[in-house]
Amino acid sequence: MAGSVRYPTLFQINTRVWLERLSREAGKRITLAEIDDATLDSFALAVERLANRRRRSRRLMQ
Amino acid sequence: MLPDLTEDDIPGSGFAITTYTVNAALGGETALAQFREKLARRGIKLMLDFVPNHTAPDHPWVKAHPDYYVEGSEAALAEAPANYLRVETDKGPKILAYGRDPNFPGWPDTLQLHYANPELQMARIDELIAIAGKCDGVRCDMAMLLLPEIFQRTWGITPEPFWPKATATVLEKYPAFTFMAEVYWDLEWTLQQQGFTYCYDKRLYDRLRDGHAGPIRGHLLAGLDYQDKLARFLENHDEPRAASEFLWPQHQAAAIITFLSPGLRFFYDGQFEGARVRVPTHLCRGPDEPTNPEIAAFYARLLAVLKRTAFRDGAWSQIQPQPAWADNWTSDGFVAYACAGEPDDRHVVVVNYTGNQGQCRLLLPFPDLHGKQVRLTDAMGTEVYDRDGSDLVDNGLFIDHAPWHFNVFVLHPH
Numbered sequence: 001m002a003g004s005v006r007y008p009t010l011f012q013i014n015t016r017v018w019l020e021r022l023s024r025e026a027g028k029r030i031t032l033a034e035i036d037d038a039t040l041d042s043f044a045l046a047v048e049r050l051a052n053r054r055r056r057s058r059r060l061m062q
Numbered sequence: 063m064l065p066d067l068t069e070d071d072i073p074g075s076g077f078a079i080t081t082y083t084v085n086a087a088l089g090g091e092t093a094l095a096q097f098r099e100k101l102a103r104r105g106i107k108l109m110l111d112f113v114p115n116h117t118a119p120d121h122p123w124v125k126a127h128p129d130y131y132v133e134g135s136e137a138a139l140a141e142a143p144a145n146y147l148r149v150e151t152d153k154g155p156k157i158l159a160y161g162r163d164p165n166f167p168g169w170p171d172t173l174q175l176h177y178a179n180p181e182l183q184m185a186r187i188d189e190l191i192a193i194a195g196k197c198d199g200v201r202c203d204m205a206m207l208l209l210p211e212i213f214q215r216t217w218g219i220t221p222e223p224f225w226p227k228a229t230a231t232v233l234e235k236y237p238a239f240t241f242m243a244e245v246y247w248d249l250e251w252t253l254q255q256q257g258f259t260y261c262y263d264k265r266l267y268d269r270l271r272d273g274h275a276g277p278i279r280g281h282l283l284a285g286l287d288y289q290d291k292l293a294r295f296l297e298n299h300d301e302p303r304a305a306s307e308f309l310w311p312q313h314q315a316a317a318i319i320t321f322l323s324p325g326l327r328f329f330y331d332g333q334f335e336g337a338r339v340r341v342p343t344h345l346c347r348g349p350d351e352p353t354n355p356e357i358a359a360f361y362a363r364l365l366a367v368l369k370r371t372a373f374r375d376g377a378w379s380q381i382q383p384q385p386a387w388a389d390n391w392t393s394d395g396f397v398a399y400a401c402a403g404e405p406d407d408r409h410v411v412v413v414n415y416t417g418n419q420g421q422c423r424l425l426l427p428f429p430d431l432h433g434k435q436v437r438l439t440d441a442m443g444t445e446v447y448d449r450d451g452s453d454l455v456d457n458g459l460f461i462d463h464a465p466w467h468f469n470v471f472v473l474h475p476h
Contacts, residue, residue: 004238005374005375006290006324006374006375006376007290007324007325007326007327007373007374007375008326008327008374009326009327009328009329009368010109010242010293010326010327010328010329011329011330011331012298012299012328012329012330012331013331014299014331014341014343014346014348015088016087016088016346017331017341017345017346017347017348018331019088020346020347020348021347021348031087031088031089031090031093032084032088032089032093032094032096032097033089033090033092033093033096033097034089034093035097035100037100040100040101040104041104
């Protein structure tokens with residue numbers, strides 16, 4: 001937590017649901033490696049400047 | 063919810079874990095590392111999920127280390143067949159316990175880890191260290207089940223405390239790592255003391271659903287050493303969607319109270335668009351729901367407010383609403399905060415958290431407003447008021463609000 005803001009923001013995604021949606025929109029299979037910058041930028045835009053932002057990825061690891 | 067549901071939509075339970083590696087379908091370990099790197103370039107940290115209490119019945123430990131699990135007996139199986147499973151292990155056939163909490167029958171897609179076995183504790187700490195190398199924080203599912211007193215209630219065995227050792231060991235290697243606990247049953251403070259950076263604040267959520275302002279104010283009276291370490295939410299994968307649980311006027315009022323209180327502001331994918339369908343965690347596909355423009359506009363404004371330094375790094379305090387005049391009880395329906403960064407970055411948040419019109423006065427905790435004129439501009443709406451600073455401090459800001467109405471006033475003294 002060093003250097004972080006006092007009250008950060010957390011945005012939870014369900015990784016599989018999120019990737020399935022991105023894949024459907026892109027018309028091809030999208031994994032965590034293929035998420036394009038535009039998606040990440042729009043993702044970041046919502047919480048822009050909320051330093052120490054975090055993503056929680058439910059079931060990313062299993 | 064999904065009229066065209068297929069087998070492909072049901073990948074299995076996220077709470078029945080066989081290994082903490084990244085599934086190939088998601089891209090594998092390399093993809094996760096790349097994803098984390100891309101997030102880091104945008105100033106975003108990555109938190110992953112950890113299910114400490116149990117594993118899937120086909121976890122490799124079941125065969126190799128059955129002593130890592132709570133073992134039952136023929137008698138226990140006969141008495142509670144819903145709580146035990148016969149398994150084959152490298153050490154012969156065993157009867158192991160399904161994962162469970164003290165209150166409910168076992169979860170049959172899981173087996174209960176035996177936290178009174180010091181070797182299991184070591185193995186779990188090693189796993190946490192490995193996870194901590196891949197991300198910036200971990201959300202620990204039902205973290206209180208491992209507390210010695212809770213484990214004792216469930217299993218009649220008292221393990222050594224796990225979390226103080228686990229969090230300290232991980233933090234020694236990764237000092238900036240964040241631990242967040244999913245926790246209920248009034249054990250938030252206990253887990254904070256055992257190393258958790260944040261604990262779910264289900265109590266605020268429950269009180270917001272109950273809809274009475276008094277108990278909400280009472281909850282927000284706790285010390286900031288406690289409140290700063292609470293994760294404030296209005297929905298997550300275990301709760302109904304806020305847009306379906308709350309009528310829209312109350313939803314907005316509850317969001318203002320929740321996300322402008324101190325602590326971690328915890329949002330869920332779909333919340334900003336007003337999604338109404340809760341996707342069960344055993345599905346990997348959600349329905350297509352149209353964005354609700356009114357809800358999206360509200361959250362866009364709220365996120366803009368949250369970018370203000372005062373709400374990220376400032377000093378938060380609660381303002382106790384005073385009766386606007388003698389015998390006017392409607393002040394009891396209000397919740398109000400002050401949030402101050404630098405002297406030119408001060409805010410007053412006020413919410414009428416009732417279904418009736420109400421009035422109150424808010425004595426502003428900013429004595430230096432004495433002798434000044436103050437313009438109050440609503441960052442969540444269009445209201446603008448000019449007030450006398452001495453009056454705001456001595457007699458209070460007069461508020462007269464329709465049901466569920468709220469303001470986030472930015473103060474401009476001049």
